Amino acid sequence: MSAVGLIQRLAPGVRWARRLAQIAFIVIGIATVNFFLLHLAPGDAAEVMAGEAGAATPEFMAALREQFGLDQPLYIQFGKYLGNVLTLNLGYSFRQGLPVSRLILDRLPATALLMAASITFALVAGAALGFLAARRAGHLTDTIISVIALLFYATPVFWIGVVLIVIFSVWLDWLPVGGMATIEAGYQGTAYALDVGRHLVLPAVTLGLFHLAIYTRLTRASMLQIYGQDFVRTAVAKGVAPGRIAVRHVLRNALLPIVTMLGMQLGSILGGAILVETVFSWPGLGRLAFEALFQRDLNLLLGILLASSILVVVVNIAVDLAYGFLDPRVEIS
């Protein structure tokens, strides 16, 4: 208690400084663990490139290792890496011949677009379905929604993706199979935006369905829990309209776990994207990270992991702040 009291007495500036120091500590810790964990993997980037070439000579391998800095002892590699982390330099991908920051920035818009679209879809549709199920708890609507949610929750993402492709692209011919734009068409402006939109539908839906199921179940469960509380009974007794109760009193109070989930979904931005980006040839970050792992492009992979760990930390803070906003009883320390 005294520690909390002490923090509360400190000026907000000091509190934030303390918080930032914590973040820096966490990020450096993650970076260190990542570095050594990834270096445990057998094989290196030079071997992978020689393997892909199908043939190599000792001289070629030595030239690659020297170029990649792999001929240096591990502690020197780690020192360089740590120096880069401290100066927020993400390093250089020798395999791709480009700085890691450039590679990430090139891929970020595609992933961000896919994420935004799928999260919006999952959140809006999931909350709506959960709301409907909670209001009709025990009825047929509720059962149907719950079964559908369970189905989406249990079905592997890549399988949904392939099935959607077969139905909507191959059979019905409504939407493109994959990619982000019709390359040979050379669209500009609005036509380009529409074209990207058409390419976005299937991957966004595929990626969103799993989280849609989670939001549906969460919304339903937490609304039902709140329906049982005294203030709702009071509102009913006062004669407030059921719809108003559901929205103003129940849904608003049920939002907290959903915000938690949203934070977690944002944090898993890369993990979920890998499969969907692969199935739909979407040129995003998830695939970049996944391929970097198999290619032992550790600079690139470490860069992506560092960037995403920073993102997760930042999202966590944002979620904490959102709690305070949604429910003033939650204190931010």
Place this chain on the structure above:
Amino acid sequence: MISRRSFGSAVALSTLVFAAGLRRPGHASEEPRRGGTLNAIIQPEPVSLTAAVLAAAPTGIVGGNIFDGLVKYDRDLKPQPELATRWEISPDSRTITFHLREGVTWHDGQPFTSADVAWSLENVWKPLNPRNPALFRNIARADTPDSHTVIFHLTEPSIALFSMLNGNGAQILPKHLYEGTNVLTNPYNLKPVGTGPFVFKEWVKGSHILLERNPHYWDVGKPYLDRIVFRVIPDGAARAATLEKGEIHYAPLSPIPLRDAERLAKLPTIKVGTEGYDWLTSWLYLDFNVNSEPFKDTRVRRAVAHAIDKDALIKVVWFGFGKAAVSPIPSSLKAFHNPDVPLYPFDPKRAEALLDEAGLKRGPDGIRFTITHDYLPYGEDYRRTGEFVKAALKRIGIEVTLRGQDTAAFTRRVYGDRDFQLASSWSSTFPDPQIGVTRLYTSEFVGRNIPWSNGSGFRNAETDAIFKAAATEPDPAKRIAAWKRFQVIAQTELPTLPLVELKFFNVYAAKLRNAVTRGDQIFGPLTEAWLDEPAKSQ
């Protein structure tokens, strides 16, 4: 040998009717049509577009459209003029004079001259050729008496050199863009400037590579296509769907699983073919680790050979697609292949007798000994090959544990740490075994952590001597005799067990014509290809 991951789904297609050529008889006299965009699949995404610095298959496929070679190889793998219009070989086989095509320009407008060839030899082929740099180091110097003549002075005669002079094996880089730079990191490796029929336009990583027609190509009137879009489609099912939908006209390197290929080949809009890979000639094999138990003993290796029914393997796993391999030089290299070697027919009884003789008797549980088999991690077909081997060896009392891993772990284990017992792999021979076979048997490379080179750990003074002598032997007949002798030793000692002569396939849209016109087409340009109905212009 070509890109490995891309062939993860390499399959066999016994039930398919392969198009003998893409040209249908009814269209044989049709005039090629200009125009249109060719949509192609490239998978996996290349790392570089310059084969001179990285010999991976996706690099070769895309880059092959941007660069020309001194020569190209026809369907009989004979060199034909490309940037060299003609050449002369001196009577002592030590001097080769190339006369270069005049009026050829690089895509940036600079003239192509003999200086580019001489510079590439010294700075690219000699230090960086991954397949057989000795081939080029044997060229003591290159003279350029004028801007369109190059004379190679060889230290020793070299017949194999003439199998590596196309745009993939000896890619000529523009001296004016590379001189004084680090060739490995030169930015033009990612945005190449060549002399070929297509010009590099853009590469959106993770999405596509766009090439456009070279309007100043020396072969006037060609190419026929306006542009080529190579799309990166990482998922096999999605590749099959794009092909089925007709979004893609050309998909090389066994791009889809067998089941899909079989289904798609029945569609009127799609054709499946195996042409254009002649220059590679690939075969699948098992490497025994001859330095450790139990495969130290030749009898044990021979027992394994007798235990595996190659024909059944081809039928069950490779769907009849391929041919039983009997020696390290595939039968399609007719001059070099030696069918007269120890053959190890399928005979489990003989296998068991050999194991008994080696003192490895069945235990009370029927098991003689247990081994771990590292199968090549290139997907389904190779894993199933491993399962087939496991079942076959179980029959003769050898218990096999299969071990899966990713490619980097596999190559480190087999070629670096040598911590394995039995591994599978495949390799390309190229038209001359000196290029693709030496590497797999020479003692020079054992345990030096060089992927795909002598995985078995075989050391044999006689074969080493054969490789050395055959490399500089000017008499083709003597050279062939030496290579035939090598095959007898290789199959007697059996450090490596040849299993299947592999065939890879392409999937094409039926309206794509003349996609294969040369023996090295897979790494060559689509100069002659045309679309029967030009893609709708938008």
